[in-house]
Amino acid sequence: MKIYFTDFFNIETSKLAEFGAFNISLINDLPLFIDPFLLFGSKKSEYKELHENILKYLTFLKSKSETGSKSIAEIKSWYLFPEVKQNWFGYSKVGNGGSGLGKKFAKSFSSSMHIVFDDLGKEQITQSSHLEKAGLFQIGVGKDNISDFTTNLTKEFLLEYTQKFALEFIDPSLLRKINVSKVYFDYKLERWMPKEYTLPFIFNDFVILTPKDILTKDDNWINSNDLRGDFISICNSIPNDQLKHEINNYFRKALPKPPRYKKNTQKEISTAIMETINNYPEIIKYYVKLKEENKEGAKNISKQKVEEVESKFVEQILKFVDILSTKTEFYKIGKNSSYTEALKRLEYLKDVIENNDGYKLFYVKQQPIKREEDLQIIYRLTWFATEYDVNREPNNGRGPVDYSVSKGSVDKTLIEFKLASNSKLKQNLEKQVEIYEKANNTKNSIKVILYFDILEYNKVMRTLKELKIEKSPNIVLIDAGRKKSASNVK
Incomplete structure (x- = not known):
């Protein structure tokens, strides 16, 4: 492979x-x-x-x-x-x-x-x-x-x-x-x-x-998120007391007075910070100075991030593909419609994840993945060996769907990947793929939901029942929770 x-x-x-x-x-x-x-x-x-x-x-x-x-x-x-x-x-x-x-x-x-x-x-x-x-x-x-x-x-x-x-x-x-x-x-x-x-x-x-x-x-x-998040400490690091006072005073005035017993919203704070920076661009120089003083921190954190990507998208993918190719028919599915092939492959994915230690792919440093973008990359890297055209997030008029699996212009299936922890899961299930189906001129769609514990599973089931789609054949639930002895499950 x-x-x-x-x-x-x-x-x-x-x-x-x-x-x-x-x-x-x-x-x-x-x-x-x-x-x-x-x-x-x-x-x-x-x-x-x-x-x-x-x-x-x-x-x-x-x-x-x-x-x-x-x-x-x-x-x-x-x-x-x-x-x-x-x-x-x-x-x-x-x-x-x-x-x-x-x-x-x-x-x-x-x-x-x-x-x-x-x-x-x-x-x-x-x-x-x-x-x-x-x-x-x-x-x-x-x-x-x-x-x-x-x-x-x-x-x-x-x-x-x-x-x-x-x-x-x-x-x-x-x-x-x-x-x-x-x-x-x-x-x-x-x-x-x-x-x-x-x-x-x-x-x-x-x-x-x-x-x-x-x-x-x-x-x-050096990034804007840290600039805003560390704004107070950056201002306090300024050695010029007069400038420091002027900046702090301007910032306090830029903050709108919140209602009684309430605090300023994060949006209000961010707006006041950017307004202050625009008036006192020297702040950026002191922020950069603090960043320059921590070169080793930059190298160590970047190294950790690269190792995480290497582990998640290279080492673990190789192990996952090996399981799929040796223990399933994932890469040997015959000529079917795009919907049938997509559904069969998802069933193999589900079995490997739930019963053959495949769940380990979705953990980094013992923590489950938190970004659906990561889930989508993982899916693309494992699906590659097929005669079907698998495109990630094609935007055909109404916004991107996670994947479109197609063979020619007529046979097309849309696949939407979601984490159960997504706060907008119900909205996505109710509206999203149906809109995409119209835009992509297809009636075939599959919704895949990954959950990590019983609380997430119960949340998903409540949502599916509220929408009256809990028995829908095109909704695939995958349990990616840790298994004590998954390698022994037959």
């Missing part, structure tokens, strides 16, 4: 591990991305150089921003980049194709350079400037934009890193010389230049490897 880079290119996993690269899935994106702070905080000279190169490019952009208006052609050339999908990281809804850095990002970023990077190269409070600062202002630049921009600005390093591994360990028949666009920036010509590499090649495209020690999950080390 081929799921990961080492499978497709016949590489021992130990070789890739020794090289330091993540064993990516070539079936679906995994939720990881490069954190530029890990480049800044690293002791490796090549990573520090990458961070300096990012700052050099930001300096170029700022200098151009300060000269006045820029042409559309210049903005496209300097700010617009496609997603580097070949690294197979991110949050793509189908396969590994994302949207990249478009015109909205280019316009927002180019017009805000003088605000975000006002002290670029002249830092007094922080040790350095950081690309991630752009995500702390309300200018329409999010963490996905930071991730895509970072990957593009480090693409030359990633390509050379991949080529080095490929030439040493991969069969030449699986490699191809590729002229890659926008690899490095020529500061004399002021344009991005192509470069040729010998790279792993599959599915009519090349593949890029990434070192594990520059990857993270969820948020950059």
